[in-house]
Every structure is written in C-alpha cells, then in structure tokens.
Amino acid sequence: MDLNFKIAQRRYLGNKNTILPFIEKIIKEEIGDFNSFCDIFAGTGTVGNRFNTKNTKIILNDLLYHNFVALNAFLSQDNFNKDKIVEIINNFNKLSIKEDNYFSINFGNRYFSINNARKIGFIREEIRKLFLRHKINRREKDILLTSLNYSIDKIANTVGHYDAYIKKELKDVKFEMKMLNIDNEKNINNEIYNKDANILIRDIECDILYLDPPYNSRQYSDAYHLLENLTLWQKPKVEGVAKKFDRTHIKSEYCKITATKSFEDLVMNAKAKYILLSYNNMANKGNHRSNARISDEDIFRILSSRGNVKIFEQIHKEFNAGKKRRDDNKERVFFVEVSK
DSSP states (O other): OOSEEOTTOSOOTTOOGGGHHHHHHHHHHHTOOOSEEEETTOTTOHHHHHTOOTTSEEEEEOSSHHHHHHHHHHHOOOOOOHHHHHHHHHHHHTOOOOSOOHHHHHHBTTTBOHHHHHHHHHHHHHHHHHHHTTSSOHHHHHHHHHHHHHHHHHHOSSSSSSSOOOOSOOOOOOOOOOEEOOOGGGGTTOEEEOSOHHHHGGGOOEEEEEEOOOOSSOOHHHHTHHHHHHHHOOOOOOBTTTTBOOOGGGOOGGGSTTHHHHHHHHHHTOOEEEEEEEOOSOTTSSSGGGSOSSOHHHHHHHHHTTSOEEEEEEEOOOOOTTSOOOTTOEEEEEEEEOOO
8 A cells, every 4th residue: 555645646637647658758759858848737747747857847837726736745846844744644534523614514425425524624624724823834735735635536426527426325435644755856946837828838948848738628627626626725605516616717718719729829939949739639529528629730730830740649548537438549749849
C-alpha cells in the first residue's frame, strides 16, 4: 500500500498519464535538451511533473482553483514542514464526526455516505481555521487540501467525475488522508498560475509549450464542481440533483463555439521555441458533446502559421467516465518547431 499520494493518483478526464512515454519520446527525438517547459492547461499536473528536474523551469497553469492548489502542493518551491502535516493528517484520520455541516447537508447520501461527508466537511473547516490562526502556511494548507481531494476521489460514489452520482444506498467506506509524494529539490525554478491561458500566454516565455485544451463541449467546471466548491470553501448555494454552484466565471472558451478563435489567439501570442498540441480524433465520433470543437483543418492552418507541422499518433484507451470504450481512439500530438 502506498504511504503517500502520487500526483497521478487521481481520476481525471483527459489525463495524459498513460501516454507520457509517447510525449517524452517525441520531445527526446525532435528536441533533445531544453531548459523550460510550460503546460498551460495543466489539469492534475502529470505532464509537467514528468519533466520536472532541478535544472528545468516548469511553468504550470490551470483555470480551476482546486487544480491550481494541487499543482502548488506537489510542484511549488515554497517551504513546508512535513512532520507537522503528517501529524495533522493522522489526527484527521482518527476523527468521528456526528454533527452535520455545509458539506454533509449538500453532498451526504449522494456522493458520499453521511458519516464520511460529515468528516470531510469538518476537516475542510479545520484546515481553514489552522490557516487563519497561522498554524500552517499557504503551502501546507494546499498540501492538506490536495490530500483531502485525493482522499475523497478514492471513495466518491461516482464514475470518476462529479457531473452526477450513482443512485444507490451508500455504506461507509474507509476514508483516509495521506501525505503527498513531494520532491521539493526539483521544484526550485517552477512557476504556477491560476489564470486564463490566453491571458497568461502574453506574459511568459518557454522552450517547449505543451497545449492540452479541452476537446469538446464538456466543461471541466461541471465535472469537478464538487472539488472546486470544497477547495474554495465559500459555501455557495447549490442547485439541481448534482448540487452544483454557479460556475459561469470558470467556463472554458475551448468548450464553446469560440474554441477555434481562442486557439488561434493562443498560438499566435506564444513565445516558445517548440509547440506540442495534444488533440484527439473524436471529431466525428461519440455523441455531439464529445465531438471536437476545433477541426483538423483549423489546427493545421493555425499551427502552420508558426512553422512546419508534424503529427504523431498512438492508440489510446481514454478515460471516458465508464461509458462505452472507443478502442480506435488515437491520441495525437501535433509538433511545431517555431520559425515564424
């Protein structure tokens, strides 16, 4: 049994963990050595983490706050006291909470058993209090929040996201927080952001720019609203069967009809030596929500405006939330050595 949570131990739509060797091979053969790597749609951070060394600058960004917190927890250069965090986690794991709170009222007997939901909500409030009382610093707070999110991901009554929960009678399952697997010596040059990618792109420079935008109309803010809610802990009003809060401000333009325009703006403003784009071949497969927002023709047109385009393909069994598997799905990486 793992004593610590590793960065890849979260279920996440579009997670690139399984194709990291493929991406690494392309970079090794087409680029070789490099000094800086930017993953501007970082998600859980597995791609940036793969290339993280003490001699490399890793720039990571994600629009969702709970992902930003996790990136900071695993890959920030800020100081933390491991022994203190382990002690806090051990104390949290021993808790048995009988009183209801915001989290248990809204999410208990839905995504989690009522007892686990009470414990999750209580722990989240305790993390807030520890930070406000200066018992933990911001990095330590982010580590605890990320441990909490990874822990509940293991026991959630879902198929891997929070768009809906499975309607069944819930029994208590073991809820256990763990320390994170962090190598701070590798993080000394890293930069981590929580911004709109099209705004951030104007302020950064890198050797390799890796792009992994949302492919279709499925908003990540819908799929992970619960984790976003728990991490922000603003206790907003939630609505509907899935108990979602207002997410208007974190809707991605890459899931809308504006995707092509946004992609072109991003590429044209990129200050990078190389651009890698992951974009799968679902343009005419699945249901309409799964269809790609940016056409191959537009991808070629836009990327070609910055240099010669190469395409690399690999068969990929995607994580698609438990639905019918599409075995012929190909993970594609478009590669450009920027020359104009």
